[in-house]
Amino acid sequence: MPHFHRNARRLAVASGVVFGLGSVACTAVAPYERMQLNDADMKLAARNTETFEHNIESYREGASGANGGKIGGGCGCN
Amino acid sequence: MTANKDVTQLDILANYYSQDGAFGAPQGGYGTELLQNIAGLVVVTVPLDSNSSLGVGVGVDYYSSASTDRIDRQLSTASSNDVRKYGSVTYTERRLGEGRTYRATVGTSQEYDVSSFSGGVGFSQEWDRGAQELTLTGQVFVDQWKLIYPIEFRRTGFGDRGPLPTDVRQSYVLSAVYSRIVNRRVQMALTAEFAALQGLLSTPFHRIYYVGNADQTLDANDIERLPDTRYKIPVSLRINWKPNDVLVLRSFARYYADSWGVRGASAEAELAYDVGEAWTVMPFARVYTQTGARYYDGFARHTAAASFYTSDFDLATFQTYKAGLGVRFAPVFGLRRGVIASQVLTWREVSLRGAFYRRDPGLTAFSLTLGTGFDIRRRPSLKNTDL
Numbered sequence: 192m193p194h195f196h197r198n199a200r201r202l203a204v205a206s207g208v209v210f211g212l213g214s215v216a217c218t219a220v221a222p223y224e225r226m227q228l229n230d231a232d233m234k235l236a237a238r239n240t241e242t243f244e245h246n247i248e249s250y251r252e253g254a255s256g257a258n259g260g261k262i263g264g265g266c267g268c269n
Numbered sequence: 270m271t272a273n274k275d276v277t278q279l280d281i282l283a284n285y286y287s288q289d290g291a292f293g294a295p296q297g298g299y300g301t302e303l304l305q306n307i308a309g310l311v312v313v314t315v316p317l318d319s320n321s322s323l324g325v326g327v328g329v330d331y332y333s334s335a336s337t338d339r340i341d342r343q344l345s346t347a348s349s350n351d352v353r354k355y356g357s358v359t360y361t362e363r364r365l366g367e368g369r370t371y372r373a374t375v376g377t378s379q380e381y382d383v384s385s386f387s388g389g390v391g392f393s394q395e396w397d398r399g400a401q402e403l404t405l406t407g408q409v410f411v412d413q414w415k416l417i418y419p420i421e422f423r424r425t426g427f428g429d430r431g432p433l434p435t436d437v438r439q440s441y442v443l444s445a446v447y448s449r450i451v452n453r454r455v456q457m458a459l460t461a462e463f464a465a466l467q468g469l470l471s472t473p474f475h476r477i478y479y480v481g482n483a484d485q486t487l488d489a490n491d492i493e494r495l496p497d498t499r500y501k502i503p504v505s506l507r508i509n510w511k512p513n514d515v516l517v518l519r520s521f522a523r524y525y526a527d528s529w530g531v532r533g534a535s536a537e538a539e540l541a542y543d544v545g546e547a548w549t550v551m552p553f554a555r556v557y558t559q560t561g562a563r564y565y566d567g568f569a570r571h572t573a574a575a576s577f578y579t580s581d582f583d584l585a586t587f588q589t590y591k592a593g594l595g596v597r598f599a600p601v602f603g604l605r606r607g608v609i610a611s612q613v614l615t616w617r618e619v620s621l622r623g624a625f626y627r628r629d630p631g632l633t634a635f636s637l638t639l640g641t642g643f644d645i646r647r648r649p650s651l652k653n654t655d656l
Contacts, residue, residue: 218452222398227454232517232541232549233509235448235458240595240622240640243284243308247636251288251628253559253584254525254533257444257460257503 270368270399272319277645282638284308290582290632292568293336295419297476297489298580299568302632303335324359340474341420348417348474353380357387368395372406382415389442401449410440416473421488430491438468457508464501471495477578483569490571493579495564500528517541530563531584537591551595551622561586582631593624593636608648617642 220228227233237245237258249255290302310328317323330353338349357376363369372391378384389408395401414436422432441464448458476489505523512518518540525533537555544550562584564577571578598604599618606615619641626634 216451217449219397220400220450220453224453225450227511227514228450228456230511230517232519233456233511235456235507235509237521238595238622239280239282239312240620240638242282242310243286243638244591244624244626244636247286247306247626247634248557248589251583251632251634252533252557252589253527253529253531253562254503254523254535254557256442256462256464256501256525257505257523258521 270363270365270370270395272365273316273322273363275316275646277316278312278314279643279645280312280640281642282308282310282312282640284310284636284638286634286636288626288632288634290628292580292582292585292631293339294472294475294493294579294581294583295336295339296485297478297568298582300339300485301335302582304332306330306332320365321360321362324361325356326359327356329354337474340417351381353378355379355385368399369393370404374408382417383412385410385412387411397449402447404444404446404448406442406444406446408440408442408444410438410442412438412440412469414438414469414473418473418492419476419489422492425488427491430494433469433471433473433492433494435469435497438466438470441465454511455508457506460503460505460507462501462503464503466499466501467497470497470499471579472581475579475581477571477580478569479571479573480569490573491578493581494577495579496529496577498528502526515543529584531559531561533557533559539595547598547600549597549599551597553591553593553595553624555589555591557589557591559585559587559589587628587630589626589628591624591626593622595620595622597621603644611648612645613648615644615646617644 245258284307286306286308288302288304291300292298293300293302308328308330310326312324312326314322314324331350332353333350335349337351340348355376355378357374359372359374362371370393374387374389374391376387387408387410389406391404391406393402393404416433416436418432442462444460444462446458446460448456450456471493473492475493477491477493478485479490482490503523503525505521507519507521509520510518518538520538522536523534525531535555535557537553539551539553541549541551562579564575564579565584566578566580567585568580571580597618597620603615603617604619606613608614620639622638622640624636626636
């Protein structure tokens, strides 16, 4: 558990640094300037055709979550 | 945030998946992992009014697995294949003036040896004229297992250790997603989750062979034993960039840590390139690396002295690589249009996605997904117009 807590703290710090740097680089974009951002491929989520691959990856790999899929429940034992 | 369009969306997905590997967990961590899976999923999103909508997803998986077929040692028994049926319903309500969205969802999943039920609520708040948004979600999963042990333990029992103490697993998941626009061509989202699992976290039909018992024709020494709690923290960053009118670069990175000692990191990228008016090609690649759980060791490597052990290679140290190509055909006005029962049905798009997957060491896989989507809107009436 001490390792787990230490890694959790590192994760929080790294996330804050990444997003802090990203936020500094941000510029105001008015709604009428968002034509490129409204492209369907710019959606900030996995494609629905990736659903099954995420499912398989959550079975075959020890890590799961933070990609829009579920992180618990079900079997995953095949 | 804008009001719901008066359009019902219907998406249909089908997938074929095949894998073969060398570390089957039901055989103690050594042997075939041959598996085929055929899956279908239908998702319907219905706007109830300008603020609220209902989403329904229903899916079914059929798989045949050579490793679970070894639970009884005899091939082509009942454990060689299974069907999983699952569904979920999500209600979404948006408060347009306040920039808020509320969600509630319930779901279920049923297969031969596991029944799962889930529920969750979510809340989103956007600000800065929609340039930033925070989403908080909480979910609970409850899994009820039918404990199926390897055949030798059903015949002779478990000796000193006894059977598994519970047949229920609870999972609690909290997630936070912060997304924002960076500039006119870049936006990103940071996701952090915390999951707590408790109860049955091992798989009852995974065998364990001790040191000195490396003969799979003999009975295993025990079944997989794992702690009854597990805490997971995955964090991910997604950045999408559209450098020009025809190209989008989608990138995703994730780091994962859990209380069993598993550490994982993945990075993936996809290019979406518009070829002409309707076609988009989408090559993609992903790499993933993992350090194993402290309870993992290979076939015939464990000892009776350990409190917990597993030979499930999913919890080992390895790397995986995935690469493939997606193709989408989505004309501006749809592939076809027709009128059915006063509804205008538009065939919106069709897409195909193939992926090759390799785990180093020991497993190769292939996945092929076909997706298509329809929009359904009420046929315009001429009765109340000025025409």
